[in-house]
Amino acid sequence: MTALDNDRALDDDRAPDDSRTHEDIAALVVQAKHDREAFGALYAIYVRRIYNYVYYRTGNHQDAEDLTAQVFHRALGHIENYDERGVPFSAWLYRIAHNLVANWHRDRSRRNIVPLDEFVPSSHPAEAPEAAAERLGDEEMLLEALRRLPEDRQQLLILKFVDRLSNAEIGEIMGRTEGAVKSLYHRTLAALREELGAHAPEGALEEQPEKKPARRWLRRR
Amino acid sequence: MRTMVLRDPHMGESMTQETLEDILAAHVDALLHGDDPTGALVAVYAAARDLLYLARRLYAVMVPVEPNARFVRQLKRELVGKPAGVALFAPRTWLRAPVQVPASVKLVGALGASRLEPGCRSSRCAPTWRACWRGARPPSRSPRTSPSTASALRPLRPRLL
Numbered sequence: 001m002t003a004l005d006n007d008r009a010l011d012d013d014r015a016p017d018d019s020r021t022h023e024d025i026a027a028l029v030v031q032a033k034h035d036r037e038a039f040g041a042l043y044a045i046y047v048r049r050i051y052n053y054v055y056y057r058t059g060n061h062q063d064a065e066d067l068t069a070q071v072f073h074r075a076l077g078h079i080e081n082y083d084e085r086g087v088p089f090s091a092w093l094y095r096i097a098h099n100l101v102a103n104w105h106r107d108r109s110r111r112n113i114v115p116l117d118e119f120v121p122s123s124h125p126a127e128a129p130e131a132a133a134e135r136l137g138d139e140e141m142l143l144e145a146l147r148r149l150p151e152d153r154q155q156l157l158i159l160k161f162v163d164r165l166s167n168a169e170i171g172e173i174m175g176r177t178e179g180a181v182k183s184l185y186h187r188t189l190a191a192l193r194e195e196l197g198a199h200a201p202e203g204a205l206e207e208q209p210e211k212k213p214a215r216r217w218l219r220r221r
Numbered sequence: 222m223r224t225m226v227l228r229d230p231h232m233g234e235s236m237t238q239e240t241l242e243d244i245l246a247a248h249v250d251a252l253l254h255g256d257d258p259t260g261a262l263v264a265v266y267a268a269a270r271d272l273l274y275l276a277r278r279l280y281a282v283m284v285p286v287e288p289n290a291r292f293v294r295q296l297k298r299e300l301v302g303k304p305a306g307v308a309l310f311a312p313r314t315w316l317r318a319p320v321q322v323p324a325s326v327k328l329v330g331a332l333g334a335s336r337l338e339p340g341c342r343s344s345r346c347a348p349t350w351r352a353c354w355r356g357a358r359p360p361s362r363s364p365r366t367s368p369s370t371a372s373a374l375r376p377l378r379p380r381l382l
Contacts, residue, residue: 040301047296051288065292066320069299076300139282146279161283189272196275 020045022088029089033080043072046090049163050097056158057101059147067104071097091173098155098173105151145195153188156181 020028025045031038050071055064074096082092146154152174159170167181174181244262251258 036301040297043297043300047293048285048288052285055286055288056283061286061289065288068288069296072296072300138278142278142282146283157279157283161279162285186272189275190268192279193271193275 025089026084029079029082029084033082039076039079042089046093047072049090050093052162053094053097053158054101056162057154058104059143063104067097067100070100074100087172088169090169094159094173102151141196145192148195149188149191153184153191156184156188160185 025042028038028042032042047068051064051068054067054071055061058064058067071093075093082089087095146157149157155174156170159165159173165173167178167185170176171178171181176184248258248262
């Protein structure tokens with residue numbers, strides 16, 4: 001491989017093919033203990049998921065980038081100690097992210113920082129201004145309520161809706177059984193409903209849900 | 222009464238024909254045994270309706286975001302493309318200015334301090350700091366020793382006793 005090819009490989013930040021099996025990932029992890037290129041492949045697989053997780057926990061892109069970088073630097077530094085028999089690699093990464101985000105929240109609450117940037121995660125380009133304002137108000141209210149939830153409930157909703165993980169995968173990350181995750185999901189929705197006073201309007205469930213952007217790299221395995 | 226279908230009806234699954242048949246059968250069985258679970262059933266499914274609606278709203282709002290491509294590339298370069306020693310000096314442009322500036326000042330300060338004579342860390346050498354920076358020895362009343370970094374930093378450590 002020439003220097004130029006190497007440079008191109010480094011600059012290839014596209015989401016990787018999501019067809020890797022659990023065994024492929026395990027082999028990559030073993031290789032990554034002594035090979036930075038293999039770690040780069042793992043990075044390419046998980047960077048978007050971790051970024052999304054951190055972004056929804058922090059609410060702004062700058063801190064999400066900073067913490068995502070810390071997650072992967074820490075993972076690189078400790079990958080030799082990682083044991084596949086314990087938890088899957090993805091769960092290990094999420095746990096690092098979870099701990100760093102928890103520290104970040106603790107530091108912020110000590111320093112009493114008020115965020116200046118807006119938290120508007122989605123964009124709908126072809127939308128009338130009135131409808132957009134109404135929708136943003138609704139979204140903002142929902143996300144505000146989400147951020148007031150206890151940490152484990154926020155984590156569950158992000159892993160479920162943003163990272164689209166199964167209850168079994170979420171259980172591995174959160175250290176709970178699948179049944180406990182299911183139960184927590186129910187309690188979380190019930191708490192949010194109490195918080196928002198949300199009742200389904202007549203005919204609401206018969207409407208088609210909004211179209212979502214492609215999530216090729218977030219597809220469930 | 223067969224409670225299987227009532228145990229967890231709001232986990233995001235829409236009601237199937239089979240589930241509806243189970244509910245109706247359980248309902249009529251309960252009626253025939255002298256119970257009337259109609260109110261409870263309606264309440265459970267009203268609650269399920271609200272939760273299903275809320276779950277769909279969350280699904281619509283919590284969309285994945287795409288990280289900045291430059292950030293993704295740069296972090297990959299830092300993790301893979303360059304040795305760790307060089308990565309220290311890589312421009313961390315994804316950090317915000319309020320973080321970058323103090324970090325740069327601290328880094329430059331630390332590099333500067335490492336070039337100072339060890340004796341310059343004490344307050345009595347403060348006036349000659351500039352001279353020490355240029356490599357001149359600080360004025361010293363006692364013979365110059367070269368204490369280790371640990372002993373030079375000892376006064377800064379908190380006292381435990």
